[in-house]
Amino acid sequence: MSDNKKTYWKGLEELSEDPKFLKYAEKEFPEYLPVKTGKEVDHEGSSRRDFLKMMGFSLAAASLAACEAPVRKAIPYLIKPEEVDPGIPNYYASTYTSGGDYCSIVVKTREGRPIKIEGNWESKITQGGVNAQVEASVLTLYDKQRLRGPMAGGAEVEWETLDKNVLQQLRTVAASGGQISIVSNTVISPTTLKVIEDFKAQYANTVHITYDPQSAHGLIKANEKAFGKAVVPSYDYSKADVIVSFGADFLGTWIAPIENTKQYSKTRKISSEKRTMSRHFQYESVLSLTGCNADYRFPIRPSQEGLLVVALYNAIAQKGGNARINTTKIEEASISQVADELWASRGKSLVVCGSNDPDVQLVVNAINHVLGNYGNTIDLNNPLNYRQGDEDLMNNFIQQAGSGSIGAVIFLGCNPVYDHPRGGELVNALGKIKVKIATNITLDE
Numbered sequence: 001m002s003d004n005k006k007t008y009w010k011g012l013e014e015l016s017e018d019p020k021f022l023k024y025a026e027k028e029f030p031e032y033l034p035v036k037t038g039k040e041v042d043h044e045g046s047s048r049r050d051f052l053k054m055m056g057f058s059l060a061a062a063s064l065a066a067c068e069a070p071v072r073k074a075i076p077y078l079i080k081p082e083e084v085d086p087g088i089p090n091y092y093a094s095t096y097t098s099g100g101d102y103c104s105i106v107v108k109t110r111e112g113r114p115i116k117i118e119g120n121w122e123s124k125i126t127q128g129g130v131n132a133q134v135e136a137s138v139l140t141l142y143d144k145q146r147l148r149g150p151m152a153g154g155a156e157v158e159w160e161t162l163d164k165n166v167l168q169q170l171r172t173v174a175a176s177g178g179q180i181s182i183v184s185n186t187v188i189s190p191t192t193l194k195v196i197e198d199f200k201a202q203y204a205n206t207v208h209i210t211y212d213p214q215s216a217h218g219l220i221k222a223n224e225k226a227f228g229k230a231v232v233p234s235y236d237y238s239k240a241d242v243i244v245s246f247g248a249d250f251l252g253t254w255i256a257p258i259e260n261t262k263q264y265s266k267t268r269k270i271s272s273e274k275r276t277m278s279r280h281f282q283y284e285s286v287l288s289l290t291g292c293n294a295d296y297r298f299p300i301r302p303s304q305e306g307l308l309v310v311a312l313y314n315a316i317a318q319k320g321g322n323a324r325i326n327t328t329k330i331e332e333a334s335i336s337q338v339a340d341e342l343w344a345s346r347g348k349s350l351v352v353c354g355s356n357d358p359d360v361q362l363v364v365n366a367i368n369h370v371l372g373n374y375g376n377t378i379d380l381n382n383p384l385n386y387r388q389g390d391e392d393l394m395n396n397f398i399q400q401a402g403s404g405s406i407g408a409v410i411f412l413g414c415n416p417v418y419d420h421p422r423g424g425e426l427v428n429a430l431g432k433i434k435v436k437i438a439t440n441i442t443l444d445e
Helices: 003-015 019-028 030-037 048-067 132-142 159-175 190-202 217-227 257-266 289-293 302-320 334-344 358-370 391-403 423-430
Strands: 090-098 101-110 113-119 179-184 206-210 232-235 242-246 279-284 296-299 349-353 378-384 406-412 435-438
Touching: 090 132, 101 132, 113 132, 159 179, 159 406, 159 435, 179 391, 190 206, 206 391, 217 232, 217 358, 242 302, 242 334, 279 289, 279 334, 302 334, 302 349, 302 358, 334 349, 349 358, 391 406, 391 423
Parallel strands: 179 206, 179 406, 242 279, 242 349, 279 296, 406 435
Antiparallel strands: 090 101, 101 113, 232 378
């Protein structure tokens, strides 16, 4: 023990003669032991202060390690593709389609990986527009739930084995005269439609059935009955000075929201060419994106929609001297104002309805006909192909599946068990179909 330490502890003894003080001093300061016992201790060991230092370092190191990102190693190209430069993005024109929705897009990629979707400004249809669904679709490419290979009966199989098994079963169904049903959402790709036609040529008993989660079948049936054309017409909101919508969220989900939004925006701002804005009246039971942008929004019950459409027709027919429709009268003060504005903008107005009831759509057609909107804001000669779903065929398929008269079904990138109104019935009916094939990218319903 050094002379300095001996002097320190001797001074400490002189400071207090209390035995308790010396007892606790021995525990607190082990260096004091040589003073009391005369025995030297090993000072190469860890002191209390060293222990606290080590503990503090350990906690800091653990915290630092928890904040560290995982190590990612960049592997250079052995043979670099000519069009790929690390760190410099590439852009590719492409098309988004899903459930009858369409958008022309430009995809931003880095090292071959798509990371961002933008609208294609070269498109005369969507004019560079996108919506939330289109923007978010890039995430499906990195979905951990995506299937990495084919599956049969819940187990992974090889493509060669699956193809051989499927072809064998389809031939068995065709040889026995069983019906093969291909169920899909609206298909707008000419190539895909050609492949389906080739399949139908190979298997004569094949029926292609289309449906859409947001169906426009009522509108198609109404146009077929009124004009002999089973189509969804093109609407031009940029030419309409007065727009009236009954439950049609044409800026959010109805028919062609991206195209509609681009047209609608042109009438909602004042420019040097157009000194006035369009007037927008919205009747709806649930607040929608379109309702939020309307000049006048009128909350209604779903049961009132058809009655209000008829009331508007009667108000306009009275001005034009046309026959009125006898129906239950509904009191709605706004109908008179809306009728006046529509009549003042004949040929430059537009009335749309989101109902899937053909009878309601027939009345809407009559309103637009009296107002002279066909050929101006509505074009039947250049129809839209976004919503071609046939509810009659889909209902017939579910009925046949329940009766066991369908031998095989192929679900082409769709999930009617989840997004069709009769999905619950379809669950039970599928148990009676021997061969069931789905081309979906995840293990959905």
